[in-house]
Amino acid sequence: MVSMKDVLVVGTGLIGTSVALALKAQGVGVYVRDSDPVSVKIASSLGAGSMEEPPKKVDLAVVAVPPALVADVLVRLQAEDVARHYTDVASVKARPQQDAIALACDNARYVGGHPMAGSERSGPLAARADLFDGCNWVLTPTSETDTDTLNAALQLVAACGAVPVLMEAAAHDRAVGLVSHAPHLVASLVASLLEPADERMVSLAGSGVRDLTRIAAADPGLWVDILNANALVVADLLEEMSEGLDDAVMGLRAVGATDDDKRSNGARIVEDLLRRGQAGRARIPAKHGTVPEQYETVTVMIGDQPGELARLFTDASSAGVNVEDVHLEHSAGRPTGRAQLSVTRDLREVLVTTLHNRGWRHH
């Protein structure tokens, strides 16, 4: 139950407007503000909330502005005494927290937050009430934070349908650097090597490198801002990776040596990296934020016309099999492809038998 009555959302971009829409959908009274009169008008006309000044102190103010501006806005809102509690939704957390201390904000009444959701699009028109549905929402309370303030932020997270995760600001920034910002730059780097490559070389690219570089397709302008806001953390992580790459280069060059000891030592360096990679990969949550289950894969040949996937999933579900993940691999130069269906171990046999009986080519 959300007991929060009214909220002021400052900043009506994608995230702010989505927060406002989610709160409205829960029956919370929402007021919206933005320095850009067009943006706030759009948000309000989308039903995100009222453009009027709140007649009295609201329960919570949500600061939805870029990381560099959070503390400035916070200090002004607190001077106005507009809300009982304050939070923000910026994608980095250490800098706003430090700024808020430097500007002598009332830090007992402010807790940092970061909903881990987004879209390739931006602005209020891209906003959706369900943007945060099932997403992690990090909150970064300090020893100063008032429990009531933290509870207000937890109500916000619940109203948005998200899952709260409490972390220290620096740990958050390192975490998003590790699982998002640094990987993004690495994907860009791998993809950038394909840019000047010969057409025939690129034509050999398969699903491995395609998946690896998927995030490199995102808007560079948006990502410059994200990376800049967490620049030093990401720099440290990339430096660590660069050292790892240099080790791998050394290992591979040793593999090419004539000396047997050098060769086997080189191979050991390479294998060690691969093993650590496998172990790290196994830690990534597959689903529902739980420890990843080991899935089994069933590969099925499919035709390239409408209806093939529908038929395949209908056949799978007729056997009561829940497909955990799908991977489509299109064939080079021919109108067929492969679908890799991931299922839990206990269901693999059932799926294989069912597909076999229905005439699918699988393995």
Place this chain on the structure above:
Amino acid sequence: MVSMKDVLVVGTGLIGTSVALALKAQGVGVYVRDSDPVSVKIASSLGAGSMEEPPKKVDLAVVAVPPALVADVLVRLQAEDVARHYTDVASVKARPQQDAIALACDNARYVGGHPMAGSERSGPLAARADLFDGCNWVLTPTSETDTDTLNAALQLVAACGAVPVLMEAAAHDRAVGLVSHAPHLVASLVASLLEPADERMVSLAGSGVRDLTRIAAADPGLWVDILNANALVVADLLEEMSEGLDDAVMGLRAVGATDDDKRSNGARIVEDLLRRGQAGRARIPAKHGTVPEQYETVTVMIGDQPGELARLFTDASSAGVNVEDVHLEHSAGRPTGRAQLSVTRDLREVLVTTLHNRGWRHH
């Protein structure tokens, strides 16, 4: 039409046995050999071919042994005069070619080959007649190669249902280094940083890093062999990436500087890398080996019970929409997820309308 009458396959691992099975399925007479008597017995009992000695010279001998052994086997087979033409299926091509020259093989009668298919599994029991269906199969003829020999290899490729790609050996090795071997190590490196990380940090990992590190889950033992066989090419590529990472680190550190010029220069370095990555990513073939079309994505909220995907694809196909790619994104902590459907631009509107009318939540 495959006019080839008989083929000797030497080496009954995954690839050799799959080649044999594919040829048998096309009515070609197949003989199998392996230094391991168990492996060849399994292959033969799977219907891959006869273990007897060919009574006369066969049309083609396929050398399906590790890269380092190809030339040794080739020189022995040619001394035996067992076949009119020779090819191999090793995953690197420069070394076997150089070895064959060093051992004074009849190089007019030998053309290198590499079917770009594989499996996480190995050995004859993992073999399948359709392993190469629709895959690229690189052939590396030289100026010495006899046209009849190249044609025999092209018949093999066609019989296996694959698409032939002619390349120089060195270009092939650089290409697979670029699109497969180096990316594999990079994925391992990114994943390896997650290995020692705090549980809460790892729990924030989303679909971006999950896709990026997918290939890092592969068997390290197998990949050590692959990487070792192309060690120097991969080392050069990783060195290039390491330099790219160092540039990014420099750019990011400059972003953290107080000097305005330094800051904007740093941001420019980062943005430039992101832009080149976006351009390189756009070159990866999406399907059928053709230039990637720009797809539009429709995101649909799905429940987590059996039948949801079936219902979704049935609804999509009822509108005549062919889904080009699917991406499942499971939600943290709640039993729902999102399916991202990629469709060609002209079909997006139709799909959205159809899904809307059938009650799906989408955006």
